[in-house]
Amino acid sequence: MSGYRRQLPSMTSLVVFEAAARQKSFTKAAAELGITQAAVSRQVQGLEENLGFQLFRRLHRSIELTARGLSLSKSMSEALGIIAQTVQSITDESKPAELVISASVAFSHFWLLPNISDFRRANPDVKLKIVTQDSAVNLLREDIDVAIRYGNGNWPDGKAIMLFNDDIFPVCSPGYLAEHGAPDCVADLARHNLIASDSLDSSWTGWEQWLSAFGHSSDPRNVTLSCNFYTDAIYAALRGEGIALGWHRLVSDLLRQKQLIRVSSESVRTRHAYFVVLKAAPARKPAVESFLAWICSETNGSTATLQNSPF
Structure with missing residues (x-):
């Protein structure tokens, strides 16, 4: 049985190709590997000639993997990742x-x-x-x-x-509750200052999704404060800025310490x-x-x- 060396192209060209595919750029791959952009281009071209097919489509100021290139890129990333993990594992045995x-x-x-x-x-x-x-x-x-x-x-x-x-329900500080009172029902949340936390994750449950679960729409005017991070939304609620959505597992300590108060019996199970x-x-x-x-x-x-x- 022949060894892997006869079945594989140059390992140097494969490593250079993996970097170029991951970075989606010959220039960025060159910077990562500490070689010139021309050297990356030569290695990739040599690999393509060895394999007999194109790995990249050369576009105007960009490159794009072909179907075969994408397949090889995934295999190379996985293989190099396993090798890196193994090397680190045996290197770290004495640490x-x-x-x-x-x-x-x-x-x-x-x-x-x-x-x-x-x-x-x-x-x-x-x-x-x-x-x-x-x-x-x-x-x-x-x-x-x-x-x-x-x-x-x-x-x-x-x-x-x-x-x-997790279960999600409205929460606020004791101070806000004392000043504004608790909402009588889900619809009554409309008269309160609502604190939102934005997320690019479509599965995240915000006010719009929470209210729609009870047949209500979210009026953007009710959201008087919006934060990029959920932590900021909870800190704003702690400071009495309004009502935020509490994820029970995340705010349970704050509820137990009475720094936050649950203001509605209604809750929504996470998606x-x-x-x-x-x-x-x-x-x-x-x-x-x-x-x-x-x-x-x-x-x-x-x-x-x-x-x-x-x-």
Whole structure:
């Protein structure tokens, strides 16, 4: 049986191609690899000649992957990601265990950080790094062990395990409630100052979706304050600026401490759920298994299939 070397083109050209495909630019790939743009072009052209077909369509000031190029790009990204993970794993064997966790700003601030001390006490030898950002990280390409995400559970870069759905209802500060009173019903929310949090995620439940679940439309005039981040919307509610939508799992501590008050018995179940997503790797760090057991226990998470509903 012949070795891989005879079956594969130049590994240099494949690595250069992967960078160009990922960056969608010969120039950006050259900067990443520390070579010239002309060298990237030569490597890609040589690879195309070796394979006997085009990998890119050269457009005016841009490049575009062909169908075959896209297929090769996906395989190269996955293969290089696995190699990088393995190299890091065997390199880090002599170093203290480190667990890198990615989470959204809201989940990190309102749930993960308030609860992580329990995990740290049970696992004192694990060094934690929490990467907080709302944009999704790619587990195949980035140095992340575990990601906590809200969505439908279908992500190509890892194995998703459901943690929980959530319930959403209006909340405000005790001061706002004392000054303005509680709404008598859902329709009565129209006379209150509503605080919104914007999201590019279509599955996110904002005021428009929440009110429509009860047969009401959201009048933009009622939203007197809009924030880019959910954390900012909750802080505005804490300061008495109006009524925000509280995600029960995220604001439960604030409700328990009576810093926020629930002002309506009506609630809406989230469209999707929170998941813990594990990087696909030849062998997971022991710390990953410990974290998975801990967070599933804390949230009563399970591997049950999520049953989608309108909300």
